[in-house]
Amino acid sequence: MFGAGPADAAQASPSSRVTLTINGERRTITVDNRTSLLDLLREHLGLTGSKKGCNAGACGACTVLVDGRRVNSCLTLAVRLDGAEVTTIEGLAKGERLHPLQQAFIDHDAFQCGYCTSGQIMSGVGCIDEGHTGSPEEIREFMSGNICRCGAYVNIVRAVEQAAHGK
Amino acid sequence: MSPQPQAAVGAPLSRVDGRLKVTGQAKYAADHDIDGVVHAVVVDSSIARGRITGIDTRDAEAQRGVLGVISHLDKPRLTYRQNQVSNAFPGERLHVFQDDTVRFFGQPVAVVVATTLEAAEHAASLVKVSYDAEESATDLTRGPAQDGPPPFARPYARGNAEEALGSADVRLDLAYRLSRNHHNPMETHATIARWDGDKLTVWDKTQWVIGTQNELAAVFGIPLENVRVLSPFIGGAFGSALRAWPHVTIAALAAREIGRPVKLALTRRQMYFTVGYRPAYEYKLRLGSTRRGRLTAMTHDFKYETSRYEQFWEANLALGQMLYAVPNVSQNPQIVPLDVSTPLWMRGPGYGSSAFVIETAMDELAYKLGIDPIELRLRNEPGEDPSTQQPFSTRRLRECFRVGARAFGWRRRDPRPRSTRDGDWLIGTGVATGCYDVFRGQAQAHARLDADGTAVVQSATHDTGTGTYTSMTQVAADALGLTVRNVTFRLGDSAMPPAPAQGASQTMLSVGSAVQDTCDMLREQAIKLAVEDERSPLHGVDPDDVVVRGGRLHVKGDPARGETYRQLLARNNRTYLEARGSYTPEEESRFSMYGYAAMFAEVAVDARLGLVRVRRMLGVYDAGRIISPKLAESQAVGGMVGGIGAALLEHTVTDHRDGRIVNANLADYLVPVNADIPDLKAVYLDGEDYKAAPIGVKSLGELVQIGVAPAIANAVFHATGRRVRELPITAEALL
Known part of the structure; x- marks a missing residue:
């Protein structure tokens, strides 16, 4: 064997x-x-x-x-x-200080199980850098390569908006 | 005992484990760093039925780094004792590598262990298995049903449904087909197993650490206390991790045979073979009604798939018996054994499937009678549970519909099908009832209050993403009179006080009530210590007049008279106080207990392409007391997303020629992505249900998905005039 x-x-x-x-x-x-x-x-x-x-x-x-x-x-x-x-x-975080998108994910409860979260946040950072945050529709489109099976999409969009626009 | 002030419970707190999750520090099963760990990769069968005639491992074993290949040819010794705790299905569970029989496509037939993942994966691809294949049957629509009903399900009858149908003013005779769905949590199932002598430790993705502990002890023939199961974080499960599947045994077996800790993570493809699924159904519903919309009869004749070695059951009878006041009901459930692996409960098991049928049929009836779909449901609201004659603990479905109709703008709707258009899009709205049982289980907890005024509370429960860490912290904080910051809740370890599986929405109620009991005991212990202590400002005070707030015990109504936990413990030279409490539901409740929901959906259907887009959804829920509103809202919205998937996308496709699942990946098994999901709204009715639980909660996690698919299907009908009695509703069905 x-x-x-x-x-x-x-x-x-x-x-x-x-x-x-x-x-x-x-x-x-x-x-x-x-x-x-x-x-x-x-x-x-x-x-x-x-x-x-x-x-x-x-x-x-x-x-x-x-x-x-x-x-x-x-x-x-x-x-x-x-x-x-x-x-x-x-x-992503600077020492103890979270990246604004990490904080926004906590604030908006943009995750449940947390397994897709690392990828969502890295993707969100990319999405913001690319400037694809002009509207919720645009964010949804450019965040659609990251599946969230718990279904936190509504809050993910809000978190990306907050980090992108300081909302 | 004076009631504690409510501060943490009901507050919209962020997750206490949020920081760990957004920094990548939360450790899921495959993330644990175990010294000396090696990697295992499963080789699975490429036939659905037959015998293994040979396994050639020479090329695999010649790879550098390969430590061994294990299969039934090695006759690995496993005991497979009876396990009455966590083996739920009649029949016999699949035994790993014990014989040459293949029972389904994708069955594990060997495992390769190597020092690196790369070597293990490559070597697994080099293992050559030969078979003597037999003809397999995997198609529910063609397989014969087993004689007799499924386990725990008797054919049910009240009144005389056939006679009532014969004399009904209006009759519907409808046939439905529901496809198989896979849970597909984002985390693939994974196990790390380590032996220390005859003691086994596993880091596992499981919704039931105690269940996995029992199964491993039974399979390996070792005492229960020799097995420890750890599962601090779970990357979603939706039911798939409610039992210890073969790969858990394989990881522990490989670790034993190789003599090293072993990590085994299933591939996404393998997730379609051996970790369960929501079974496909064929369902016939007949319905009789008066012209005024009073239901007179309902008959349910349905069958669903199971494996040949286990008889799967799920709760697919309750809704047909209790949802509406129907005097004459008959139910005839059947199972069809096939050459497939055993299904396992998927979010809203049984209820979700039967709700789709009943709730779309109610919509058909509403159109046939010209009665508003909400009004039709209200006309059939029972005053008591029609199946048991018990009073409802709470049933606020009427209020759910009233609140929802107002918020959704239901009255503005033109009820005629195909009446509203927006360019190329046909617009429709639909409604459905959701309902799910209030399951309750025995649970225990332990709490320790330290001299620094902080507390640690623990129970062998789980957090699949539901928010258990947070909600239990909230319950404990209020019961102990501490701020949330000073309470730590721990879970996911079989060595902790036992708790039920995290399934059937029972965690908040069962574990929450145990945590409440435990922390009440601990607080009372501290109060007793104070009032009996001559040096305490609370000396001599009636314990019932003492409350604790922010870690300070004081006389109710006289905040100046009191002291802190820290002062109390320091003066008494106590380094800690501790308590162990529990929750045990009464054996038989006098009440019928369910959670209720009114689901509303608006869809747009492309008139030429048949493409369905959900435009908005609203759910209104009667779920009892809401402990953690921010997280409860997330769960509800997530349930809508799951329901949108079931309604429009999710469909496991099997090639019945050889039993192969052809879309066993996330590119071809479609689940909702961000662009599929509009703004979704969830509203929980204020209230509580102390008949259901000491902490006033009912159930939530399943309830929020039950009525979603039928609401969408009904909206599709309203938009297009096409009634689809299949799930998922595909573009093809609308063209």
Whole structure:
């Protein structure tokens, strides 16, 4: 039932060294070439705030910012991020001071179970930076890559509005 | 005992765990950092029925980092004792890796364990399983029903429905088809298992830590106290985590066989195979009425799917018996065993399915008779529970409709179908009743008041997103006379005082009442200590005249005379006071207890494309006392979103040639996204129900979804003149 010992080298997966900045901290890491950014964060760096909801880019729970743009980290191979700047939910607050969108999510109760929340907030930060907050309809459209199964959408829109416009 | 001032309960507080959730610090099952953990990936069957003839693991085991592949060929030893606590379904649960039989598509047939997730995933793809496949049956509409009724459901009859139908002024004979739905919580099910000798600890996504503890003890044949289950945060569940599914056993088995802690997270695709679903239904309803809209008869003949190895049941009979004053009723439920995995209760189980049928049929009747749909319902309001002749503890459905009709602008509606247009869009409004049982369970809690004036309260309950951390803190804070900031509520650990599963909307009532009892005891203990202490300013005061507010005990009506918990404990050299309390519902209530809702929906239907958009919704609820209004509103709005999904989008599609679920992913199994959801409004009637519970609450979490789909279906009819008796309502049905 069990392998007799370490398999020969031919069966090992190729790996690469990448240097990237995660939440302001520059790191040089050897990654298995198969590793997604999401698995790098969660399984190798202990940053479990980004969530795996589908591993197929359909739910948005893994959303992070790469070089300021929101991406599905489950669909992004870590090996291609040499030189990139990555911001995750863990890097959003300034010390004890929450990012305005994090505070707005609490104020408006824009989550229930909280599992999609990291992705929603990172996506919301991207949405605000992109300037897609002109109306509730626009926010709904540009936040539709992030599924919330508890159904907190109404409050998510309010939270994004608050953070975008100081409402 | 003097009643405590109400400060935290009823206040629209933000979640006490909000900061953890918005900073990514809340730890869900797969997030726990367990030293030395390795990764497991399940290999699942690609046939629905037959035998495994071989498993070739050579390529998989040759991968670097692979620690082992386990299947039935290894004959892993599992005890599978009877578990009467948390195995709810007659039959026998699926045994993991004990034989070569395949019972459904996607059944776990092996597990690969490796030092990295990448290696485990790749190796799992290299495991070659060969089968001797047999013809499978997965189609409810073709499978024969099992002889006899489903478990816990007897055919029901009162009066003589056939005779009453024969003589009714008006008759409807309607057939419905409801598709299978999957819970699809955002968090995929995950388990981390660790053995320390013969003691097992699991970090698991579960809505019932005690249930999972019992199942693991039974499966592994070890004493209950050797198993500890931890589940501090749950990324949604909606029922899917109400039992310990095979993967929980697989994680613990792999950890035992490999000798390392093991983490196993199901893929989204695997979530469609082994963690339950709302079963598909075929439902025939006949309805008889007088011309003035008094119901005279209702018959319910329906069947739903279950597995061949377990007989699933859910509460699909109650509404047909108690919702309206119908003198003649018959119900004939049946199950159809198929080559599928066992369903499991999904938000509003049974009630949601039967409410869709009954409430859209009531709408049809209203149109047939030319009576306003709300008025028709009010004409059939029972004075007592027609199935038990018991008085209702509270039933304020009439008020729900009155308040809702006014707020929604119901009277401005032109009742004629297809009468309102907005460009290409046909506009319609609809209404439906929601109703759900008040389930109550035994619960215990423990509270400790420390010398620094803070308290920790705990119970082995859960927070799937419902807000348990917050609402229990509110109850405890008022009962102890502390500010919310000085109370910490803990949950999600089987070692804590036992609590029921977080299902059937029973947590607030059951655990909340236990927390109230516990904290009342603790407060009274402190008061007793004070009034018997000669050095206390409260010495000699009647304990019934003492209240506690902001951590300070004082004479009611004389705030100057008193002292703080801190002063009291310090002077008495007590580092803490503690109490353990409980809630046990009376065995038989004299009352019929349900929560009620009036649901209103406005939809727009594209006249040429059949596309349905919900424009607005309003729910008005009679749910008893509301402990945490901000969170209760979120739940109600979330229930509407869930109902919109069930009404218009959600549909598990099976290829009946081989039993494969073809849309087992979130790109093809559609759930509502932000752009699908307009502004939604929820109103809870002020009030309480102390016949239902010591803390005055009824039930809420299921209730808020029950009437949503029928309200939308009725609005679609009003918009288009097309009556769709299927869920979901698709564009194809409206073209």
